[in-house]
Amino acid sequence: MNKWMYVLIILALTSVALLLTWQVSTLAEVPTPESPGMVALGKLIFFDENLSANRTQSCATCHAAGVGFTGPDSITNAGGAVYQGALPHRFGNRKPPTAAYAGDSPVLHWDEAEGGWFGGMFWDGRATGAVLGDPLAEQAQGPFLNPLEQAMANPEVLCVRVKQAEYAGLFEEVWGAGSLDCAKDVIGTYERIGRSVAAYERSSEVNPFSSKFDLFWDRATAAGKDVTKIKCGMGGGMGGGMGGGAMGCPGGGTNGWASYRNLGLTDAELQGLAVFNDPNRADCASCHSLQPGPAGYPLFTDFGYDNLGIPKNPANPFYTMPKKWNPDGQNWLDYGLGGFLKSAGYAPEVYEPELGKFKVPTLRNVDLRPSPDTVKAYGHNGYFKSLDEIVFFYHWRAMMDNGCMGGGMGGNCGGMQDMFPPPEVDQNRTPLAMFPRPQVDNIVAFLKTLSDGYFQR
Ligand code: HEC
Ligand code: HEC
Structure with missing residues (x-):
């Protein structure tokens, strides 16, 4: 057996162990997406400008309620219609669609009967939903790390900023003790952030x-x-x-x-x-x-x-x-x-x-x-x-x-x-x-x- 096999086996064992402890410690408390706590948490994340490279941009910068959760700036809309990211001179290439009424888009798939592609998120469907089984939650993870949007370096930086936020307590209330651990479970936390935002985006406030x-x-x-x-x-x-x-x-x-x-x-x-x-x-x-x-x-x-x-x-x-x-x-x-x-x-x-x-x-x-x-x-x-x-x-x-x-x-x-x-x-x-x-x-x-x-x- 070469050394990579050992590494793989150890990895497999630790993930089984992690999964077991996670199940015991938090699974029983995993909230339903409709829970008012998760919606409130998702809203706080959605509007939090600290969750961007230089603390200037939130989801709401490009998806504002007053214009139906799309881009609110008249001057931008009258011109290129594309919004600048958190860092200067960095622009995406498309107009922000509404972030409302998007929660029922299925996972991107080819429909044989209709003879066409359906579902996913974004104008081109690239947040397919295949990873999390939920295109909306998967989409919500993207902007934080997109260099042309909120431009944070990696999920760990995002996790730390959420941990520093006033709503960190609410996060653990909603998702269980240990659910906001940026040393041990960055990926799990990243997923919970995406799912919280999606819960807000699916709420009756947004729809x-x-x-x-x-x-x-x-x-x-x-x-x-x-x-x-x-x-x-x-x-x-x-x-x-x-x-x-x-x-x-x-x-x-x-x-x-x-x-x-x-x-x-x-x-x-x-x-x-x-x-x-x-x-x-x-x-x-x-x-x-x-x-x-x-x-x-x-x-x-x-x-x-x-x-x-x-x-x-x-x-x-x-x-x-x-x-x-x-x-x-x-x-x-x-x-x-x-x-x-x-x-x-x-x-x-x-x-x-x-x-x-x-x-x-x-x-x-x-x-x-x-x-x-x-x-x-x-x-x-x-x-x-x-x-x-x-x-x-x-x-x-x-x-x-x-x-x-x-x-x-x-x-x-x-x-x-x-x-x-x-x-x-x-x-x-x-x-x-x-x-x-x-x-x-x-x-x-x-x-x-x-x-x-x-x-x-
Ligand atoms: C064949 C499918 C199809 C039909 C029929 C259709 N649309 Fe669309 N509509 C689309 C697609 C796809 C887009 C986005 C296209 C793009 O941006 O390149 C769109 C975009 C729009 C938009 C822009 C929305 C936004 O937020 O940017 C409006 C408004 C609209 N359609 C209204 C209409 C109206 C009114 C009709 C009938 C006169 C119509 N559509 C017929 C597929 C269709
Ligand atoms: C810098 C502006 C900007 C920021 C910040 C931003 N978005 Fe967007 N959003 C866009 C653009 C542009 C698109 C379309 C991109 C594409 O189709 O390639 C988009 C697409 C979306 C969609 C897809 C809707 C659909 O029907 O396909 C959702 C949902 C969404 N954003 C939610 C969010 C959330 C949640 C955040 C914060 C985590 C966020 N956005 C931050 C600009 C932004």
Whole structure:
């Protein structure tokens, strides 16, 4: 037997011993993720700026409650839309998605029936969840040590900072005596930190389902109306529509939007929702799903991946980052899921069809902002600066892909081809459904009903 075999055997024995003592000492006390103590602890960690290289940055710096747990800074959002890390001149390369309503994303997997990848965390799914069995907890470990984010040297430094925090007592209360031991069990502690943050991110404080839409959903359900079936419906003098015709949205008939009146949404919002949901109109819900999630309300994502053909954001500071971080300079292309799968060692026939695809984000709180002049950015690189712009892009993209038919232009694109720059990645683009220009405003009106804080549960 060589010396490595001895080392391996000793390692195996010690881990069994450790596991046994751990089980006796703490396993009985492992709290459920819903425990109020763990949620409170996770919140304190989430907002603790001391948990970064120079004590200036917390999760909330890039995921602030007032803007729906995404980036709060108008100036940043209006430009590169990418946030500086704790250390100066260090930028990541994507816009922060919301950290709310993310807890139901499954472990990243290929779905044979759907023929696509689903789950995981991040725009490209690289926090797969395979290690901890929970993508959200696994994601929460990342930013502390990411050199372009909170930039701490290693899990031990993080552990020591948590030990120094005022809430160190609460940590041991929640996770048991000895659960915050930075000498003996750094990795275990690191995992408990991730799971605590995830518990907060899954709490009702972060996922209150308290939007105008949720109130409408409750009222519709009580009235025996199924919101997942709302559609444009037939003409028939219900008013408010754009008239009949294949591309109008008159709202009559069974499940036509007009039959959902008097439940809290305006006619414009109802029409927007109908166009959003109707497979014969914009069909947004085929990705931003209206099917209720585990809490009984829709999450507006199917956790899948698609390439919409969003252009590059030339103001992204990542283009000018040193070679160490960005070897491709100005030629850098964000390949999303396909890029991750390639780096994870998958074969070309697996990753090539996924190049340019990004995770379908939830649309909850997509408009939430402290004041009307706060700028928010949309898309993985924050190219779009308003909901009007991105929804108009969907309208335009579908028209261009369909040879400008149906848009009242008789097959003539009328010089509209160049309204947006070319896609960042032009492979694997998803065909989008057409809907008439005037419906852009109604869809935006509907998206604005997804902001939490409209009512108290
Ligand atoms: C410097 C800004 C920054 C900081 C600090 C930061 N994040 Fe993020 N966060 C981002 C960006 C950017 C992404 C998207 C990165 C990507 O997709 O490659 C992201 C992605 C996420 C996601 C994925 C959401 C989804 O649906 O895929 C979650 C959850 C999240 N962050 C939570 C956290 C937590 C918890 C912390 C603190 C431990 C944190 N973030 C700290 C910028 C930041
Ligand atoms: C084929 C699936 C699919 C369809 C259909 C679809 N989306 Fe999306 N949506 C996505 C993906 C994927 C992204 C992220 C793309 C990216 O960043 O490159 C996204 C991003 C968005 C965003 C930006 C959210 C954010 O936080 O940055 C909004 C708003 C949005 N979609 C609204 C809509 C509306 C409205 C419709 C219908 C007109 C629609 N989507 C149809 C998949 C889809």
